[in-house]
Amino acid sequence: MSSHDVDTKMRKLPHGGKGCKVITLSNNKGGCGKTTLAIALYLFLLRMGYNCLLIDGDPQSNASQRLGIPETGYRGRRLSDLFTNAKNRKYVKSQMGIARLLHFKYLFRMTEEKVGKGIILPGEHFSGIHAKHAAELMDQSTLLNYFRDCINAYKPYVDFIIIDTAPALEGNHINELAVQVSDILLCPVDGYEAASGIHTVWRWIKKITSPTYLGSLPRPNMFFALVKLQDDMAKAEAKETADPMIRNQVFHCLKSVFGDFVCDTTVKEQVELKRITPMLGRKTNYQDLCEEILEKISNTNKPFFRVATDGNFDKLEELLEPMRKGAREGKDLTIHPVQFVGIKADRSGDVSDVAVPA
Ligand SMILES: Nc1ncnc2c1ncn2[C@@H]1O[C@H](COP(=O)(O)OP(=O)(O)O)[C@@H](O)[C@H]1O
Ligand SMILES: [Mg+2]
Numbered sequence: 242m243s244s245h246d247v248d249t250k251m252r253k254l255p256h257g258g259k260g261c262k263v264i265t266l267s268n269n270k271g272g273c274g275k276t277t278l279a280i281a282l283y284l285f286l287l288r289m290g291y292n293c294l295l296i297d298g299d300p301q302s303n304a305s306q307r308l309g310i311p312e313t314g315y316r317g318r319r320l321s322d323l324f325t326n327a328k329n330r331k332y333v334k335s336q337m338g339i340a341r342l343l344h345f346k347y348l349f350r351m352t353e354e355k356v357g358k359g360i361i362l363p364g365e366h367f368s369g370i371h372a373k374h375a376a377e378l379m380d381q382s383t384l385l386n387y388f389r390d391c392i393n394a395y396k397p398y399v400d401f402i403i404i405d406t407a408p409a410l411e412g413n414h415i416n417e418l419a420v421q422v423s424d425i426l427l428c429p430v431d432g433y434e435a436a437s438g439i440h441t442v443w444r445w446i447k448k449i450t451s452p453t454y455l456g457s458l459p460r461p462n463m464f465f466a467l468v469k470l471q472d473d474m475a476k477a478e479a480k481e482t483a484d485p486m487i488r489n490q491v492f493h494c495l496k497s498v499f500g501d502f503v504c505d506t507t508v509k510e511q512v513e514l515k516r517i518t519p520m521l522g523r524k525t526n527y528q529d530l531c532e533e534i535l536e537k538i539s540n541t542n543k544p545f546f547r548v549a550t551d552g553n554f555d556k557l558e559e560l561l562e563p564m565r566k567g568a569r570e571g572k573d574l575t576i577h578p579v580q581f582v583g584i585k586a587d588r589s590g591d592v593s594d595v596a597v598p599a
Contacts, residue, residue: 261396262538264403265298265423265461267416269445270438271408274429274468274508276303279405281527282427282534283359287345289535291357291400294340296320297364298415299407305363308343312366315341319363320415323391324371327379333390340395360399369407372414381414382455388418408438410445417449423461425538431469433564436491439465440554446546463545464537465499466530467492467507494560498553502545504537506530 264282266275276299283295297304297320302312318339326332343359365371376384395402404419420426426446428439443463450458470489496503508526 261399262401262425263392263423264401264425264427264538265419266403266405266427266429267410267420267442268428268430268435268438269408269410269441270435273408273431273435273438274466275299275408276307276405278427278429278466278468278527278530279304279403280307282531283403284345285528285531286401286403286535287357287359289357290355292360292398293357293401293403294360294362294395294399296362296402296404296419298368298404298419299364300366300369300415301407302364302366304405305361308361310341310361310363315363319365319368321365321368321371323362323388324368324375327375327384327387333387333394357400360395364405369413369415372418376414381417384414385418385421385455389422392422410441420446420449420461421455421458426461426463427534428463428465429468430465430491430495431467433491433561433568436495436557436561439463440558443549443554460544460546462541463549464502464504464534464541465495466504466534467495468527468530469510470507471510490564491561494557494564498557498560499549501537501541501543502549504530504533506533 266279266282268275279295283293286293295304295308302310306312318341322339323332340360340362343361345356345359372384375387379387392402404423406416406419407413410416426442428435428442430436430439446460448454450460470492492503492507506526506529508530511526
């Protein structure tokens with residue numbers, strides 16, 4: 242299909258609902274479920290009949306790959322191209338054509354309801370570098386205006402724009418832009434490290450939206466979702482690990498500090514999800530969570546940044562500290578003062594030092 246065909250199809254899409262919402266998945270911690278939740282939410286919203294655009298803001302492009310877009314395919318039609326064309330003002334008008342219209346056969350087959358149109362702007366290995374280069378060429382503030390124009394160009398056609406992002410926020414231009422154009426930030430949390438990660442997200446958002454940075458910018462609302470929780474204690478005890486208990490404590494800590502901003506629906510760890518991630522046509526725990534997220538997004542007017550304080554995050558850190566300590570003591574992570582070249586894990590997960598051969 243030529244770019245022109247896609248462009249025409251995009252323009253024929255029924256208009257998105259009143260007020261398209263931009264949702265970014267974010268956490269400073271890697272591997273905590275951002276991409277899985279991004280895809281789950283995207284597919285859920287499509288099933289509900291909404292038109293959605295998924296932007297893969299992670300140079301690792303996991304979301305694109307899991308949705309069947311190979312790493313090297315569709316050259317010229319990826320997020321990178323948005324940044325390499327940033328100096329070309331005419332590009333905003335023509336960039337509509339670069340996103341891919343996806344046809345989810347399984348979704349169509351498995352549901353009687355009207356399915357929304359799924360569009361994707363795939364990720365690319367160099368997207369971060371291209372974004373950084375564009376920011377240097379035209380300054381971050383002009384790039385933000387350009388990126389916002391691009392996002393606004395999509396808005397009339399979709400009800401939701403979902404942006405998946407890379408971890409490690411500091412200095413990441415794509416993540417910055419995503420947050421600066423977002424209405425909602427969704428932070429998946431899979432344990433105490435990811436719970437601490439949201440403290441970093443909070444400080445970082447305050448910085449990149451502050452008047453002294455690029456001028457005062459609106460801050461997105463924030464919600465937290467607990468994913469990958471193991472709650473089968475018997476199984477956990479058999480495996481002699483305190484980890485699942487710790488993870489459930491994380492839920493209670495977050496809930497006690499941030500109340501309604503924390504989703505009540507938690508997602509259990511499901512072994513099969515480790516293997517098949519696209520979850521096309523499958524009902525998983527993520528479905529119920531997505532229902533709750535949609536409700537929260539639609540009904541919560543209370544903005545997180547007006548309510549939350551540094552004191553809340555201090556309290557959270559205080560509650561998480563015993564877990565960190567417990568985890569340190571539970572696992573023998575003592576590093577002996579020997580010269581070593583690396584660590585070797587055997588199949589039971591025990592870690593041992595590897596000494597440099599004499
Ligand atoms: N509920 C779950 N049960 C088991 N594995 C999961 C679950 N949710 C996500 N995963 C797996 O955890 C890993 C990390 O998730 P991912 O969404 O890629 O995290 P991130 O995008 O934050 O790096 C992936 O291999 C994914 O398949
Ligand atoms: Mg990811």
